[in-house]
Amino acid sequence: MVLTPSTMLPLGTPLPAFELAQVWGANGAVGPGDHGAAWSSTSLSAQPVLVLFLCAHCPFVKHIEPGLSRLEADFSSQVQIVAISSNSTITHPQDGPEGLREQAARNGWRFPYLFDASQAVARTFHAACTPDLYLFDAAHQLVYRGQLDGSRPGNDQPLDGRDLRAAMAALLSGEPISADQQPSIGCNIKWHPEGV
Template sequence: MARTPSNMLPLGTKAPNFSIIDSISNKVLCLDDLKGIKGTVIMFICNHCPFVIHVNSELVKVANTYADKGISFVAISSNDAINYPQDSPEKMKIHAKNEDYPFPYLYDETQEVAKAYDAACTPDLYVFDDKLELVYRGQLDDSRPGNGIPLTGKDLRHALDCLIEGKENKTEQKPSIGCNIKWKH
C-alpha cells in the first residue's frame, strides 16, 4: 500500500470555495452552507483506502465531540470513480451510513476541489478558523494500520481545542500519510 504524505498547504491559506454534490442527501452543497461558527474541518477521504478505514471510527468520534462546540466537519472524496468504482457516489452513500458519518460526504467528480486544496492523500485533514483561514493541516494522530499505536485523534483534537480556546497551536503539525488520491488520467 502506497504511503503518500500531505502536501501541507501553507497556514493562513483561505479555504477555497466549492459547490459539489453530497452523496448522502443528493444536494449540491457549498462551503458557505457548511462552515462552522468557530471552525471547519475539511477531510479528503474515500471508501476503500486502508488508512481511512483505520481512522473512520475516530473521525466520527471527533466530529461528534466537536459539533456542539461550533466546529463543522465535511468529508470529500475526489477519487476517480470510473477506475475505482468502490468510490462511486452510490457506494459513498452506503459507506457513510455504515460508518455513521455525522457529516456530509461530498463527491468531487471533477477533482477541482482536491486540486484547489492541494490534497494528496486519504485521509488529508484541514482545519479552518471562523474566517476560513487555515490553522491546521496534517494527521489525525500517529496511529497507522498495523503500527500498534492506538487511535486517539490527539493531533486534530489539539488543533481544535486551540482554535476554540483562541490559543496558538505551537505543536508540530505532521503530514498525514495515506493512499494517494486516485487522479483521472
C-alpha cells in the same frame, strides 16, 4: 498501494470556495440518484470548518473511521465538519456515491459527504492522500493540516486523534496552535487517467 504524505498547504491559506454534490448528510442519503443536492462552502457561517478528504476503499481511511466518528461526536456542535471524496471512479468505482453512502451509514456519520467528480476541489486544496485533513478557523483561515494522530494500520499506536484534537481544542479555547504539524500519510488520491 502508494504511501503518500500531505502536501502541507501553507498555514493561513483561505478556505477555497467550492460547491459539490452532497451524497450524504445528517438524515442519510441526499437528493435524487447518485449526484445529490449541491452543497456550497459559501453557505458556511463564521465558525471553524474541518475538511476531510476521504474515500470508501482506502485502508488508511478505514483505520481512522472510528476516530472520525468520535471526533464528530465531540466537536460537531462547534465545528462544521465536511468530507469530500475526489477519487476517480474510472479506476476505483467503489469510491463513487453509493460506496460513500455505505461508508457513512456504516459509521453513523451525520456530517455532509461530498463527491468531487471533476477532482477540481482536491486540486484547489492541493490534497494528496486519503485521509488529508484541513482545519480552518472561524475566519476560514487554515490553522492545521496533517495527521489525525500517529496511528497507522498495523503500527500499534493508539487511534486517539491527539494531533487534530489538540489543534481543535486550542482553536476553540483561543489558545495558539502549534505550527509543528505532522503530515497525514495514506493512499494517494486516485487521479483520473491521463486523457480522461
